[in-house]
Amino acid sequence: MLSSSITAASRRRFLRQAVGGMASLALTSSALRLAASLGQAQVLAPRASHFPPKARQLLFVFLTGGFSHVDTFDPKPRLREMHGKPLPALGLRPDENKPQPLLGSPFDFKPCGQSGLVISDLFPQLREKADDLCIIRSLHTDIVEHFQATLAMHTGSSTVPMPSIGAWLSHGLGTLNANLPSYVVLAEHLPYAGSQVFDASFLPPHHQGVRVIPGDDPIPNLRPAAEPSSLADLEARMLLDLNGQHARRRKGDLALGGRMSSFDTARGMMREAPAVFDLSKESTSTLEAYGVGSGDRTSFGWQCLTARRLLERGVRVVELIDTGSQDNWDSHGDMQAHRPKALRVDRALAALTTDLKQRGLLEDTVVAICTEFGRTPWTDASNGKGRNHFAKAFSSLLLGAGVRGGTVHGETDEFGASIVRHPAHVHDYHATLLHLMGLDHTRLTYRYGGRDFRLTDVAGTVIREILT
Amino acid sequence: MLLALASLFNISQVQSGEIPTSAHREWWAFKAVKNPAIPAPRDRAHWVRTPVDRFVLLEMEKSRATPLPPARPEALLRRLYFDLTGLPPTPTEVREFLVKPTALAFSNTVERLLASPRYGERWGRHWMDVVRYADTAGDNADYPVPEAFRYRDYLIQAFNQDKPYDQFIREQLAGDLMAKDGPPERYAESIVATGFLALSRRYATAPFELMHLTLEDTVETTGRAFLGLGLKCARCHDHKFDPVTTQDYYGLYGFFASTRFPYAGSEEFQSKNLPRSGFIPLLPPSQAARPLEQNRQRLEVLRSELIQLEKRVSEGKTNVGAKAAIETQLINLRTELKRRERSGALPDLPVAYAVCDDKPVNQAVQRQGDPSQPGEVVPRCVPSFLSGSRSIQIPEGASGRRELADWIASPENPLTARVLVNRLWHHHFGRGLVPTPSDFGLRSEAPSHPELLDYLAARFTHEDWSIKSMHRLILNSAVWQQASPEEGRSSSEVSRRLFVGFDRRRLDAESIRDALMSVAGSLDLSPPPGPHPFPPVEDWHWTQHNPFKAVYDSNHRSVYLMRQRLQRHPYLALFDAPDANQPTDARTSATVPQQALYFMNNPFVHEQAMRLADRLLDKPGSDTARLQEAYLMMYARHPLRAEERQAEDYLKRYATQAKREGVSAEAASRRAWNSYARVLLTANEFVYLD
Structure with missing residues (x-):
């Protein structure tokens, strides 16, 4: 399908051919060929978007545990001035109703770039990309528990598991490369709610996120049995013969041919996927930029670089999950615990931004960097240094295709405790991402159990202010 | 302008789902079951074997369709074994049947398989799909429920014993109340049966946190499983498409709000030292x-x-x-x-994950589904649009679950028997007479054969709700015994709806694994293995940061594999086993390349193929005899002469090539057989059923 050495230009050409140029929404002949090569896995065939898309691929970066908005992307000097003084808080939990001392951020903030976006010292390298970033400071979610909030950020539902945003996009748009899954999740550890966050739920299972576990065995059953290839070829031929004879006596049964072609696709994955995970052809400067050391297969830099390689090869949605349900951004005890988490991702995310931009990938890709919820502007930790979960306001980032860089959307009050301008629910965030991909979130539906379901349930408004 | 406004108004009316009450009064599924006369189709009287065939034939005649010829005996036998037991027939069983494959021999085989313990393991699993069975609680840390297996085994036993379905319903909804004045030898199983309710999904971190969502699952699963009705939309608003009102919803909710549920642990078991509670002694x-x-x-x-x-x-x-x-x-x-x-x-x-009556309460409506916004209090009641004049009387001090169960398990209930016989039809044919087995509501497709559905439902209740007698009726019919569409006769949506031919199907996750192990001789069919090897309770420490997560290997049938609510079993999930968070009425059977990767590269498949090859090689006799044995084991048929030659040729070529790759002569032959076994196990003929 795609050779392993891909130039930016040829890739863009391929993508445009595969999904149709901006001028035409009709599927081109190469897209139809791709559909044909998918055999009976037609549910993954490329589908036309509802309107010309700004982005064709999504990179969804999820930082587990809930990073604090007031220590990262939403500066609150008043918190420092009022440090230690109580703010009578009105929260979602009963324990938030007693006055707690405000906690000034231990991190300094600086403006950066021509846009002068103010970001804290936790992200010194990403901050350099300020002019590419759009910070949304007015997100809010429904339930202030990790599990429910993680589910909500992925599926729009904080209670009953629903299809993940990646599965919805795969369902809505299909794949661009038959040799790789349409939705790949790079996660060394599972986040809260486990594999439900990238599940297809009631959508056809082709759309389920395929988890890649950084390390030696990234995709289950990908490694061939230790057999000489001449023998493996004989065996494959024999299987094809038997299946062919069987199918010839049962003409017209599409499922049989579908299963036969799934073996071809699987072999395609066996050929192509190891190359994706083999970083040996990357230049030393690239590896250094991402912070990938020799033999490293588990750092966040490895994940970011692999994400770029997956995007290059036409994977529709790539998700990066930085940490699991333990040892993450959940800094109840001391905000200094944010430091190592930020250190782990800052350099790699900045390098990824640069790399995507240099290779022209950012013209087709939208990047969402998000989390579960924010953290309280006050502290309830006995040592007065940590912050609890906070659902009423938090920050997330967007960059790339279709996004106005160097901008801030929405505003919280002087303490970051409530939203004062442009509130944006998680449903709005999702509606915006679908919009960037050329999909109307109210039309991307699936009939299940007698009802049409949507990623955005019965809500969601596209945040138009941030679109180019 | 005026026109635009008017049409806008119309749209909003439709969207708010204001279906005139007459529409649901007229809805077929809410009307009493009629016992229709058995029709007499004009032609093909010789084709008819059971009354079922007459109904099917009549519809075919109306559409000028004709049935497909009967399936080959080999295909029929394999179909029957997988249908009733989820396992392939043994070579001896195939040989015996093929000697004289008469209708009598076939119906004798039906009887033998219905009497086999393997039957309950297969059909109990179908019910486990419907009741979203899992071995864990579903809270944020997904605590294990070591006692859940008792309910699983109860279901398997219930099918094996052909427990009358009305009793099966009563036990699952109110077994604890029946146990009190029932025979002592039935005490334990009646308690265990209420695992149906106890299994309702738990949420979050504290005991019974977000209990309204747990009870939503209880109400929804009860509605879907027994009545074929989705109810949960009515938690927040009157149902848009069905006549279920918020009143109906909270009327039902009250029965379960008056019920005490067990607590199996959650994060606060660990963090606040809150012990398990509410388990019921047997x-x-x-x-x-x-x-x-x-x-x-x-x-x-x-x-x-x-x-x-x-x-x-x-x-x-x-x-x-x-x-x-x-x-x-x-x-x-x-x-x-x-x-x-x-x-x-x-x-x-010993105790069960089961329920008992709590202080009876009538539930207040939760406005917008929010328990902190109570509205009007609704007395416990059954849905008004179904009950007609027969509202139920709840004794003082009781939850009313027993009366609810009686109302559902009544021949007068228009839905109960129809829904169950349709589920049976669905599993036998791969498609129900109503194509959505858990949804008989106003948005569901009308039945393809309404009279047949009613005939089956009426006969079912008349024959003491015996599920096995329905199997006999259906399996011995000519319609079930048709061939699958072959040469040039592709099956269309229309012919599927008419049941022209038998829809070829892929084996489900459990059947694939069980069949692989069965032909390899590695399947353990000894009595049920009991509880899963969970760690002892004194070592439990799970939190949402560190949830319970395990996969336990087992040589027993797949129905006995431990299933978690929040983490899907890697193998089972790959082959479309259901998500245990919600009732599943019809499984998908998708073909994804990861399944092919599994067949090609997973060590488990390689091991089964090796064992199979060893089994074949251990048999005395020629390679040809071994090939014949292999075909009988796996495909329940004799190989064609051409297939024998093809196989012999393959074994030779493979061994020769292996020797070229440096394998010793003796090992080369074994390697060739291993490879051939893998091919046979991976081939479409193994995983598809004609």
């Missing part, structure tokens, strides 16, 4: 009193012994030589104390 209170009292006394003894020993140690009153012994004694005391305090179960008193 002995009646009179007999349970003694072990309960003994446990209380033992706890006292343990606590005081521990205090004394700790005191002695801290005061240094122990001599040096006894130090190790005392350490051990301390550990033993602490472990036993922890186990007894935390488990809610006792060593001498």
Whole structure:
């Protein structure tokens, strides 16, 4: 399908051919060929978007545990001035109703770039990309528990598991490369709610996120049995013969041919996927930029670089999950615990931004960097240094295709405790991402159990202010 | 302008779902079951085998369709085995049947398989899909429920014993109430049956946190499973498409709000030391009193012994030589104390994950589904649009679950029998007479054969709700025994709806694994393995940061594999086993390349193929005899002569090539057989059923 050495230009050409140029929404002949090569896995065939898309691929970066908005992307000097003084808080939990001392951020903030976006010292390298970033400071979610909030950020539902945003996009748009899954999740550890966050739920299972576990065995059953290839070829031929004879006596049964072609696709994955995970052809400067050391297969830099390689090869949605349900951004005890988490991702995310931009990938890709919820502007930790979960306001980032860089959307009050301008629910965030991909979130539906379901349930408004 | 406004108004009316009440009064599924006359189709009287065929034939005639010829005996036998037991026939069974494949031989085989314990393992699993069975609670840390297996085994037994379906319903909804005045030998199983309710999904971190969502699952699963009705939309607003009102919803909700659920653990089991509770002893209170009292006394003894020993140690009153012994004694005391305090179960008193009556309450409507916004209080009641004049009477002080169960398990209920016979039809044919087995509501497709559905439903209740007698009726019919569409006769949506031909199907996840192990000789069919090997309760420590997560290997049938609510079993999920968070009525059967990767590269498949090859090679005789045995084992047929030659040629070429790759002569032949076994197990013929 795609050779392993891909130039930016040829890739863009391929993508445009595969999904149709901006001028035409009709599927081109190469897209139809791709559909044909998918055999009976037609549910993954490329589908036309509802309107010309700004982005064709999504990179969804999820930082587990809930990073604090007031220590990262939403500066609150008043918190420092009022440090230690109580703010009578009105929260979602009963324990938030007693006055707690405000906690000034231990991190300094600086403006950066021509846009002068103010970001804290936790992200010194990403901050350099300020002019590419759009910070949304007015997100809010429904339930202030990790599990429910993680589910909500992925599926729009904080209670009953629903299809993940990646599965919805795969369902809505299909794949661009038959040799790789349409939705790949790079996660060394599972986040809260486990594999439900990238599940297809009631959508056809082709759309389920395929988890890649950084390390030696990234995709289950990908490694061939230790057999000489001449023998493996004989065996494959024999299987094809038997299946062919069987199918010839049962003409017209599409499922049989579908299963036969799934073996071809699987072999395609066996050929192509190891190359994706083999970083040996990357230049030393690239590896250094991402912070990938020799033999490293588990750092966040490895994940970011692999994400770029997956995007290059036409994977529709790539998700990066930085940490699991333990040892993450959940800094109840001391905000200094944010430091190592930020250190782990800052350099790699900045390098990824640069790399995507240099290779022209950012013209087709939208990047969402998000989390579960924010953290309280006050502290309830006995040592007065940590912050609890906070659902009423938090920050997330967007960059790339279709996004106005160097901008801030929405505003919280002087303490970051409530939203004062442009509130944006998680449903709005999702509606915006679908919009960037050329999909109307109210039309991307699936009939299940007698009802049409949507990623955005019965809500969601596209945040138009941030679109180019 | 005026016109635009008017049409806008119309749209909003439709969207708010204001279906005139007459529409649901007229809806077929809410009307009483009629017992229709058996039709007499004009032609093809010779084709008819059971009354079922007459109904099907009549519809075919109306559409000028004709049935497909009968399936080949080999295909029919394999179909029957997988349908009733989820396993392939043995070569001996195939040979015996093929000697004289008459209708009598076939119906004798039906009887034999219905009497086999393998039957309940297959059909119990279908019900487990519907009741979203799992071995864990579903809270944020997904605590294990070691007792859940009792309900699983109850279901398998219920199918094996052909428990009348009305009794099956009553036991699952109100077994605890029946146990009290039922025969003592049925006490335990009646308690266990309420696992249906106890299994409702738990949420979050505290015991019974977000209980309104747990009860939503209870109401929804009850509605879907028994009545084929989705109810949960009515939690927040009157149902848009069905006549279910918020009143109906909270009327039902009240039955379960008056029920005490067990607590199997959640994050606060660990963080706040909240022990398991509410598990129900399998002995009646009179007999349970003694072990309960003994446990209380033992706890006292343990606590005081521990205090004394700790005191002695801290005061240094122990001599040096006894130090190790005392350490051990301390550990033993602490472990036993922890186990007894935390488990809610006792060593001498088995318990079930089951429910019992709590203080009866009538539920207030939760406005917008929010329990903190109570509205009007609704007395416990059954849905008004179904009950007609027969509202139910709840005795003073009772939850009313027993009366609810009686109302559902009544031949007068228009949905109960129809829904069940349609589920049976769905599993036999791969498609229901109503294509959505858990949704008979106003948005569902009308039945393809309404009279047949009613005939089956009426006959079902008439024959004491015997599921096995429905199997007999359906399996012995000509319509079930048709061939699958072959040469040039592709099956269209229309012919599927008419049941022209038997829809070829892929084996489900359990059948693939069980069949692989069965032909490899590695499947353990000894009696059910009992509880899963969960860690002992004194070691439990799970939180949402560190949830319970395990996959336990087993040589038993796949129905006995441990299934978690929040983590899907990697193998089962790959082959479309259901998500245990919600009722599943029809499984998908998708073909994804990861399945092909599994067949090609997973060590389990390679191991089964190797065992199969060993089994074949261990048999005395020629390679040709082995090939024949292999075909009988896997495909339930004799190989064609051409296939034998093809296989012999393959074995030779493979061995030759292996020798070229440096494999010894003896090993090369074995390697060739291993490879051939893999091909046979991976081929479409193995995983598809004609």
